[in-house]
Amino acid sequence: MNINIREEQEKDWYETEAITKRAFWNLHVPGCLEHYLVHLLRSSKDYIPDLSRVAEVDGKVAGTVMYSKSYVDNGKQKTEVLTFGPLCVDKEFQNKGIGSLLLKTTFEIARKQGHKAIIIFGEPGYYPRHGFKTCDNFHITTKDGKNFDAFMGLELVPDGLKGVEGKFYQSEVFENIDAVKAEEYDKKFPYMEKLKLPGQWDT
């Protein structure tokens, strides 16, 4: 298997969204919005294309990680941090190390670009193996003052979050995604049935 990690090009847009749909469909809720989010992110002011990457396997897009700017606000000052998401790997290529490679590669690029930390909402079972700790370790809460297992941070450099305390705000592009527009956008992709499955978030 020949894996190539590279920047996304416009010719990849449809395929990146299609794999995102397949990876997230019926995972957390019946259906998913993540492929529409990928589309929205690309035109967001907070999107960071020079850090986002796709994984190509034998010439075919098989995974993606998209980065955006977010910040921690202590009431007096805002400190910029990174967020990534969606991170996904196409169904048929999962558990072959591609997600890990996308993360490892982009963490290295982020360090070279001078970024100090990443904060995410993500799978609590997956990210600790990549060095993430829950944000209560850093005295950082959600914008609603909460901490929970899925809310995690990673210091890209030693003490990358030292002195950074307060509330975390991710890009507005993640908030209040319009479900009607998402439904309409989904029609570009092959039909998949929405199912309510055990293990999904309560809706």
Ligand SMILES: CC(C)(COP(=O)(O)OP(=O)(O)OC[C@H]1O[C@@H](n2cnc3c(N)ncnc32)[C@H](O)[C@@H]1OP(=O)(O)O)[C@@H](O)C(=O)NCCC(=O)NCCS
């Ligand atoms: C999560 C995801 C990006 C991981 O990428 P991947 O290439 O499949 O994963 P890797 O091959 O790098 O790592 C595989 C390991 O991670 C574990 N893993 C994968 N997804 C996991 C999850 N959601 N929770 C806990 N562990 C997980 C596997 O069990 C495997 O463990 P092992 O090495 O002990 O056998 C991919 O499975 C995916 O796209 N999932 C659906 C979308 C998703 O959940 N994205 C993350 C949202 S925060």
